Amino acid sequence: MTTKNIKKYEEIKLPQAPKEESKFGNAWYMLKKNKAALVGLIIISILLIIAIFGPLIMPYKPNIGELSQSLQKPSITHWFGTDEQGRDILSRIIDGTKISLRVGITAVAIALSIGIVVGSIAGYYGGKVDMLIMRFMDVMLAFPSLLLAIAFMSVLGKGIDNAIIAISIVTIPEYARIVRGSILSIKDSEYVQAARVIGNSDVAIIFKHILPNVISPIIVRATLGVSNAILDTAALGFLGLGVQPPQAEWGSMLGAGRGYFYNAPHIILFPGIAITITVLAFNLFGDGLRDALDPKLHQ
Amino acid sequence: MVKYIIKRLLLLVPVIIGVSMLVFLVMHMFTTDPAATILGQHAKQDQILALREQLGLNKPIYVQYWDFLRGILHGNLGDSLMTKTPVWNEIMARFPATIELALAAIIFASIFGIIMGVISAIKQNSIVDYICMVISLLGVSMPIFWLGLIFILVFAVQLQWFPVSGRIDIGLEPIRITGLYLIDSLATGNMPAFFSALKHLIMPAVALGSASTAIIARMTRSTMLEVVRQDYIRTARAKGLLERPIIFGHALKNALIPIITVIGLQLGTLLGGAVLTETVFSWPGVGKYVVDAILVTDYPVVQGTVMMMAVIFVLVNLLVDIIYAFIDPRIKYS
Numbered sequence: 001m002t003t004k005n006i007k008k009y010e011e012i013k014l015p016q017a018p019k020e021e022s023k024f025g026n027a028w029y030m031l032k033k034n035k036a037a038l039v040g041l042i043i044i045s046i047l048l049i050i051a052i053f054g055p056l057i058m059p060y061k062p063n064i065g066e067l068s069q070s071l072q073k074p075s076i077t078h079w080f081g082t083d084e085q086g087r088d089i090l091s092r093i094i095d096g097t098k099i100s101l102r103v104g105i106t107a108v109a110i111a112l113s114i115g116i117v118v119g120s121i122a123g124y125y126g127g128k129v130d131m132l133i134m135r136f137m138d139v140m141l142a143f144p145s146l147l148l149a150i151a152f153m154s155v156l157g158k159g160i161d162n163a164i165i166a167i168s169i170v171t172i173p174e175y176a177r178i179v180r181g182s183i184l185s186i187k188d189s190e191y192v193q194a195a196r197v198i199g200n201s202d203v204a205i206i207f208k209h210i211l212p213n214v215i216s217p218i219i220v221r222a223t224l225g226v227s228n229a230i231l232d233t234a235a236l237g238f239l240g241l242g243v244q245p246p247q248a249e250w251g252s253m254l255g256a257g258r259g260y261f262y263n264a265p266h267i268i269l270f271p272g273i274a275i276t277i278t279v280l281a282f283n284l285f286g287d288g289l290r291d292a293l294d295p296k297l298h299q
Numbered sequence: 300m301v302k303y304i305i306k307r308l309l310l311l312v313p314v315i316i317g318v319s320m321l322v323f324l325v326m327h328m329f330t331t332d333p334a335a336t337i338l339g340q341h342a343k344q345d346q347i348l349a350l351r352e353q354l355g356l357n358k359p360i361y362v363q364y365w366d367f368l369r370g371i372l373h374g375n376l377g378d379s380l381m382t383k384t385p386v387w388n389e390i391m392a393r394f395p396a397t398i399e400l401a402l403a404a405i406i407f408a409s410i411f412g413i414i415m416g417v418i419s420a421i422k423q424n425s426i427v428d429y430i431c432m433v434i435s436l437l438g439v440s441m442p443i444f445w446l447g448l449i450f451i452l453v454f455a456v457q458l459q460w461f462p463v464s465g466r467i468d469i470g471l472e473p474i475r476i477t478g479l480y481l482i483d484s485l486a487t488g489n490m491p492a493f494f495s496a497l498k499h500l501i502m503p504a505v506a507l508g509s510a511s512t513a514i515i516a517r518m519t520r521s522t523m524l525e526v527v528r529q530d531y532i533r534t535a536r537a538k539g540l541l542e543r544p545i546i547f548g549h550a551l552k553n554a555l556i557p558i559i560t561v562i563g564l565q566l567g568t569l570l571g572g573a574v575l576t577e578t579v580f581s582w583p584g585v586g587k588y589v590v591d592a593i594l595v596t597d598y599p600v601v602q603g604t605v606m607m608m609a610v611i612f613v614l615v616n617l618l619v620d621i622i623y624a625f626i627d628p629r630i631k632y633s
Binding site for chain 1: 313314315317318320321322325326328436437439440441442444445448449452456567568570571572574575578579589590593594596598601605608609612613
């Protein structure tokens, strides 16, 4: 087909995909009306600011402590008290924000990227490719996700990068399934057929025409996925498999504090509250986003 | 129905083979040499080679996998590198503890989750609804291991209502019938053992079930809200039926299908969560066993336990699918 011919086809009024701009504009309007989601968004913004400007607002160096100051209760000098090594807990929590958000967001970004590619291939091409990919995803879904992440950590070794890899791998099937399902629901739509007729490549059809129209459930799942990834990171840290000392991470702070919390409850109190608030914020925002992007709820 | 069950069981075979393949490959491709781990840092090369030969690690990978698969079918998951005891026996000895904990957690979560969800739905937009939903939001946002530590601090250390850890007081273990202490002690009429086991079980079960309670409550609320707007509920009200029979006899009964789906899925998730709860409460189950094994790189234990838990997870999900057919005649299986 020549370029001239393609241009001719494009001039014909072909079925158009729904306009994304108005859809997301409407979603933003709905989101603004949802107070809980706004609270979530505000908390996430504050956490991001803390993560970025942490070193400027930390009252003490997070990894350096004085043994003479160990297990101090919360006071004016140490608002959240000190840990078993005399390190300031507030400074460590501020430092840990960066790690928790980094692991949570990076793990979801990796899983989402791979899930989109794998799910798109399965959904778009169907047949044996679909069967092979989805059976492999079924096998991965046959494991409780935390257990599989632990198994991966046991072979990859401890550390933050391996925690990101383990958490990403175990969540790929969730995204692959959502993407595949969404693609199956619209791959035979008129505007997708039209895109095919005018000579678009498969990659262009998937990424330019299909994915933008099925992105809503994927965004919602990814937002809620960040909260799960943060909880999993904390769990791995608590078990001693995630971030390694002396680096501050909320889960590993709880794990290290286990031996001292009978006499110094503050040592486990504040890292736990930090995890809960962060996860809660992503849950509130994710729930709000789901309500805003679900057309059924607008009616 | 029987045909459906047989079909689903047959479909399980490739999934379980896939699970075994994944576990085997992950463990063999990435772990450090088990022979070197057993012999320690100061082992000589020829000693390591001899042990590799003895453990069958020099065989081609597919032969090793076949040996592993054959072992599973014969109830042989290899021996622990640390204790030299058969992994299968160790898992079987610990499995009842994990099952008892997971069942107690799911029973707690189902009862409180459904009650909270129903109350929220019938009192929609009231202060009670908001309180229930805030509790459930916190439930899904709190790490269960942290909640466990808080429980220990408040209810075991401060108030001393419950023991800090363990499964039963030493010397009170009931005669083993099922391995579930509550059932075994009741069956043998051993009441001191029953109360001791119950006291040990409450805190870990509530901590483990907290997230599930929240998820079940949210699901119950949204499903009930959908159901109470249906025409048949309006008809029941128009006929002059009292609110209680309408809610429990008509609405809840019809809302149960998605709730049971969630409960079933949660039971599987609880098996994974048990890893954390068992570590916090020193609960002698499979979860604690696998964590201890990971920390000392005892790969046959990790491999065997992960494999067993995945199989149980798959079976539980199948069981949930089958239960649908019994409770909802609208679902047709072919």
